Each structure stands twice: as C-alpha cells, then as structure tokens.
Amino acid sequence: MLKAQNLGRRFGDAWALRDLDLHVAPGEIQCLLGANGAGKTTTMNLFLGFLEPSCGVALVDGKEVARDPHAARAQLAYVPEQVSLYPTLSGLENLAYFTQLAGKSGSDPQRLEMLLDRVELPRSAVRLRVERYSKGMRQKVGLAIALAKDARALLLDEPLSGLDPHAANEFCALLRKLAGAGVAVLMATHDLFRAREIASRIGIMRSGRLLDNLVNDGISSSELERIYLDRMRDSAVA
Amino acid sequence: MIGAIARKELVVLRRDGRVIALLSLLGALVLLALLTAWTTHVEHEQQVRQAQAEDSAAFERQGNKPSHSAAHFGRMAYKPPAPLAVFDPGVSPYLGQVIWLEAHRQDPAMFRPAEDAPELGRLADLSVAGVLTSLLPLLIFVMGYGAFAAERERGTLRQVMTAGVRQGAVFAGKLLAVAGMGVCVVSVVLTVATAAAVIVGEGHSAVDTIARGTGELIGYAAYACACAGVALLVSAVARTATSALLILLTVWAAGVVVVPRVAASAGQGLHRTPDANTFWSSTSDAIRAARPKRGSDALRDVERQVVSRAIGRELSSDEAMPASLNRAALGQEISEVLGAQVYAETYAALYATYDRQRDTRRVAAILSPTIALSHWSAALAGTDLAAHRHFTLAAEQQRQQLLRRINEDMMVNGAGQGYDYLAAAGFWRTVPDFAYSSPPVSFAVRAARIDLLLLLAWTGLVVAAAWHVARRQTAI
Numbered sequence: 084m085l086k087a088q089n090l091g092r093r094f095g096d097a098w099a100l101r102d103l104d105l106h107v108a109p110g111e112i113q114c115l116l117g118a119n120g121a122g123k124t125t126t127m128n129l130f131l132g133f134l135e136p137s138c139g140v141a142l143v144d145g146k147e148v149a150r151d152p153h154a155a156r157a158q159l160a161y162v163p164e165q166v167s168l169y170p171t172l173s174g175l176e177n178l179a180y181f182t183q184l185a186g187k188s189g190s191d192p193q194r195l196e197m198l199l200d201r202v203e204l205p206r207s208a209v210r211l212r213v214e215r216y217s218k219g220m221r222q223k224v225g226l227a228i229a230l231a232k233d234a235r236a237l238l239l240d241e242p243l244s245g246l247d248p249h250a251a252n253e254f255c256a257l258l259r260k261l262a263g264a265g266v267a268v269l270m271a272t273h274d275l276f277r278a279r280e281i282a283s284r285i286g287i288m289r290s291g292r293l294l295d296n297l298v299n300d301g302i303s304s305s306e307l308e309r310i311y312l313d314r315m316r317d318s319a320v321a
Numbered sequence: 322m323i324g325a326i327a328r329k330e331l332v333v334l335r336r337d338g339r340v341i342a343l344l345s346l347l348g349a350l351v352l353l354a355l356l357t358a359w360t361t362h363v364e365h366e367q368q369v370r371q372a373q374a375e376d377s378a379a380f381e382r383q384g385n386k387p388s389h390s391a392a393h394f395g396r397m398a399y400k401p402p403a404p405l406a407v408f409d410p411g412v413s414p415y416l417g418q419v420i421w422l423e424a425h426r427q428d429p430a431m432f433r434p435a436e437d438a439p440e441l442g443r444l445a446d447l448s449v450a451g452v453l454t455s456l457l458p459l460l461i462f463v464m465g466y467g468a469f470a471a472e473r474e475r476g477t478l479r480q481v482m483t484a485g486v487r488q489g490a491v492f493a494g495k496l497l498a499v500a501g502m503g504v505c506v507v508s509v510v511l512t513v514a515t516a517a518a519v520i521v522g523e524g525h526s527a528v529d530t531i532a533r534g535t536g537e538l539i540g541y542a543a544y545a546c547a548c549a550g551v552a553l554l555v556s557a558v559a560r561t562a563t564s565a566l567l568i569l570l571t572v573w574a575a576g577v578v579v580v581p582r583v584a585a586s587a588g589q590g591l592h593r594t595p596d597a598n599t600f601w602s603s604t605s606d607a608i609r610a611a612r613p614k615r616g617s618d619a620l621r622d623v624e625r626q627v628v629s630r631a632i633g634r635e636l637s638s639d640e641a642m643p644a645s646l647n648r649a650a651l652g653q654e655i656s657e658v659l660g661a662q663v664y665a666e667t668y669a670a671l672y673a674t675y676d677r678q679r680d681t682r683r684v685a686a687i688l689s690p691t692i693a694l695s696h697w698s699a700a701l702a703g704t705d706l707a708a709h710r711h712f713t714l715a716a717e718q719q720r721q722q723l724l725r726r727i728n729e730d731m732m733v734n735g736a737g738q739g740y741d742y743l744a745a746a747g748f749w750r751t752v753p754d755f756a757y758s759s760p761p762v763s764f765a766v767r768a769a770r771i772d773l774l775l776l777l778a779w780t781g782l783v784v785a786a787a788w789h790v791a792r793r794q795t796a797i
Contacts, residue, residue, distance in 0.1 A: 131483060133479065133482075133795060153485060153487055156482065156483055156484070156485045157485040159483065160483075161480075161483045163476065163479070163480075165476060166480075167475050167476030167477045167479065167480045168477065168480075169329070169333060169477060170475075171332075171333055171336040171337070172329070172332065172333065176332070180325065180329050181480065181481075181484050183322070183325040184322065184325060184326070184481060184484035184485070184486050185484045185485055186322075186485065228480075228484075232484070
C-alpha cells in the first residue's frame, strides 16, 4: 500500500532522507523510531506530497505521489504531532468540515459523534470551541478526522505525544483494530515501548537513513532498547 | 466542496470579533451618512421648488417693463438634486446648483473642479459611497488576510490539503466567502440607498433610479471582488498572517488615500484649469474677436438669420430689412447669437480640460480601482461632471430661448422706441419656465463605461493572479 523506492530528499547540500526502501502492506503497522532530524517527518511529507523527492519515488497504492499528490492523498489519512484545527469551531464542527472535505457525508452528526466517542473525546467537549481543548483532546479529534475518512493508509507523526497513558493505550488499541481491518499504518514515534507493542515492523532511522527495519516477532523491550541505543550511540560517535 | 469551504469561512468570520466590530462600524457610518444625505436632499429639493416658484412669480410679476432691463434681470435655472445623490453626492456639492440666466453672459455654476477630492475627504463628507469606497476594502482585507497565511501558520492548510482538496477549490471557497461577504454588504447598502432614492426622487423615474442603483451594485460588487482578490493574493504570498495584514494595510492606504490624491493632483498639474479671471478675460477677447466687422457679409448673414426668425419667415437675400423693427433689439439679439457661439467654444474647451484631467486619473486607475469606482459611482448617481455639463447645456439653451423671446418681442413690437420700449405685463407669462429633465441611465453608462471596464479588468486580473499563486503554494 505504501512503498518507498530509493527515496531521498535533499535541502541544499544536506540530505534529510536518502536511499529509503520501505513497504507497508495493508494490515501492517510500520513504526519509525529515531531522534529529531532522523528523517521521519520528511518521510511523511514525501508520502503526503508536501515535498518533492530529490531521488527515488514514493508510491501510495501503486500511484506515484509526486506525479499526482491529490490522488495519493485521497487514499491517506494523516495525524500530525500537533493536530491543527480551527480554534473557533467546536470539535464536532472541525470533524464535520474535514469529513466533508474528504468527500464523505459530513451532515450526519450522529455518526460524527460516534467517531468522537470512539476516540474517547469527552461528551462535554464535543460542542466546545477547540481553543479550549488540551493537546490530547486535539489529538483525539485529529484521529477522529482520520477515521472518518475511511482511508486505506494511515500516516501518524508522533501521535502519542501529549496523550496520557490511558489515552495512549486506547489509541494503540484503536490502531491495532484499524490494521486488523486492512489499513496500512506508518507511524513515526519516539516511544519504543508503544512501538514494540503495536508494530509489525520497527525501523530505526538516523541522519536521514533507515539503519534497521526489524520484524516485530516477539522482540523484547530491553532488546529493542539496546539496539536503538546502540544505533544512537553510533550516531553520537559518528 | 467549494460550498463547504465557503460556509466554514463564513462561520469563522462570524465568530471573529474584529470582523463583527468593523461591520458594525461600517453599518453605523452608512446609516448616519444615509440619514444625513436624506435630510439634506429633502431640504435641498424643497428649497429648489420654493426658489423656482418665487423666481417664476417674480418674473411674471414684472408688469410693464423695459425689455432690456428684464433681460438683465434674467431668471434662475435650478439644478434638481439627483435622487441617488443620497448615496453618492459626487462632485455636485463643489459645483453649485444654480445658474443665472442673464443677457450677454453664460454664467457658470462654479469654476473650481472638485472631482479630485481625495477619498478621505469624501469620508469626511460622510457620504454612503465615501464610506463604502474607503471602508469596504478595509473590511475585506481584515476578513481575507489570514485566508492562506494564518492557515499555513496554524497548520490547518496542511490538514485541508491532506483531506484531498485541490488548492483551486480551497481558493474558490475562500474567494466565495470573502468576496461574497463584501457583495452582501454592498447589496444591502445599495438596496436601502436605492429605495431611499426612489422615495426622495419625486418627479424622477423610479425605473431609471432602480437601473442606476443596479449599475452601482455592479460597480461596487466588482470592487468587492477585486479587494477580495488582493487580500487572497497577499495572504497566499506573505510568510505570516501578521505580514499579510501589514502589507494589506499599506495597500489600503496607498490605493484608497494616496493614489487617488496623487492622481487628482497629477491631472490638475498636467492640465491646468484656468482661473476665473483668465477665463473671463479670454472669453471677452474671443467675443470681441469673433464679432464680424460692421457692414461685413458675415454680419449681414447673422442679421438676416435673426430677422427671419423674428418675423417668422425666411428673408430672401435681395430683400431689404423691414423698417418696422426695433434696431436696438436687433443689435442685442445679434450680440446674443454671436456670443453664444463663443461661449459654446470656450466652455467646450474648459470641459475638455476637465476631461483630460479625468483621463489622467483613469491612467492612475491602473494602480487603484478606487479611482475607477469613484468615477463610475458618481456617474451612475448622476452627480458627476458629465451630468453637471448636461444641466449647464440645458440651462444655456433656456437662456438663449429666454433672451430671444425678449429681444424678438422688442424687435417686432417696439419699432422706433429703442431701449424705451416697455414689454406688456402679460408678455412674461408667455415665456416658458425652465423644465430640466436629467439624462437617463444610458447617458451615465456611456460617460463612465471606460471606468467600469477598468474596474472589471482590475477584478479579473487580480483574481486570476491570486488563483495562480494560491494554486502553486505549498502547505509547509
């Protein structure tokens, strides 16, 4: 569903991402771990068509993103680290608006409220203006927007940041359900333990390169942490 | 999709306190201006009606009186206020409303051109058109400055594009909301103003007034769309919402205040209006120069023409002048005929200067649509220089007719009496009153069609430029 072939992006002389080969099939959850500047967000932006690749291709459902970003985005839902919403609209109004933009029926408030229930946004907050929301509440609305789109692939950029442990747990459970329903998930995160908990594969990125892409077949938390720290130490030495 | 974007924009604008505050201010100023204009208009119309009646009564009550004294006594031609002056008084307050119809001289209502009043001058005058012309762009800029810049800063543009919306649709939705809001404001104001004009415009065709109001609506709607295009263009180009707002405030000051003022000064500087002394002395010189020599064929031709009209039949070329004519009156009428030709030429030259000044301003309209709108608005309201000239030409025709009647009466009935001839007391009632009909809307459209075309060109180009830029911008 999501495929990167020799994908790279350069800003001036510096490569933000290079030689990325990646394939996320329907039903898989691919996590990308790495420090800031590792190239995770650049990867997301290349799949979303917000950046043009300097080399290689990003494909969504076989379609080259750079050639037709609009068609690629139609297949994707995206939850950024900082979910951007209209502050003077309520959570429900934001959800209705973005659902309409995605070409789905936005006029059924019951369905939308059910989606907000599903992401556990407190009922009392549904009709409050978003300017009064906490970061976690915004993340939940962002996820509801992604769910409402019924997309075949989900891109998540640090989605757990700012969520309390209970909400993060619920969030991961929801991701597993989505993957079970055949959605391909690509998630950038700093959270090794959540990654180990939900990912089918865990990629470790450093300085724009994907150094490892581990199959999560029972890897322990401590082993993952050791590999990750080794890789980051190499980075510090380098 | 476009509708959903436009609806969302309108909800966000409705909840934006700044927009509501600005709308309320604009509404209050429009209401105040309209009430002031209404009161002034009603008073003015009453004064015109009363003065016309008094002038008519005074003229008819002259009794037995020397004709030439009556010709110097003259009459007054009052310009009836245009109904849509309640919306846009244009240049009429600066030009005067009354022309004295007297012997030997075509008086102007006033010489000083006032069309170069800067836009803030018009706002200070508090006309509805002035308030709209000055504050509508400000309202639209406040509504539109964040359309792309704020969304880009906040990250919502990225969210919108991730939803799968094309940039073209985002632009169209935002334009629909911002321009639509401006057009709504303009529609409400012009509907109220046109209704007021129909009510106060007693004696004027309601159909003509409504047609003029519709023309105004087209002009102001185009202006609103042009302003919306500018706002979206700047918002798409600017790095931040704050810089977009600052750029737009600069554009507002330049487009609404500075450029119209500079254009007016440039027009006046390049094509100087003669001062009153120069005008009158050069006109007197021209009248003297145009008078044919005594005994010349040219003078004989004019004399024959004047006499033929007075006796009601064509005088053949070999026929002698009738002896039973008052020679003093004949001389007066010949002077009037010759003078009228010179006045026609000197006033045409004066108005040609005004036209060249207007053309200079039109060139400057490339930099500011406010200039084109001001011209179009005053033309449609019937308060521009072209409408004023229409009135002065009608008044001049009345003056010539009045003097011809007086002189011919003296010529035919006062043989041998010279200037001692007394016109009969009943004669004055036979001279028709001045009945002025203002020109139809088609006259106004013809006079200002270039300004409308400039306005539409401005709108088309700026919206196309904004669309071009907005389609190519990225979300990050």
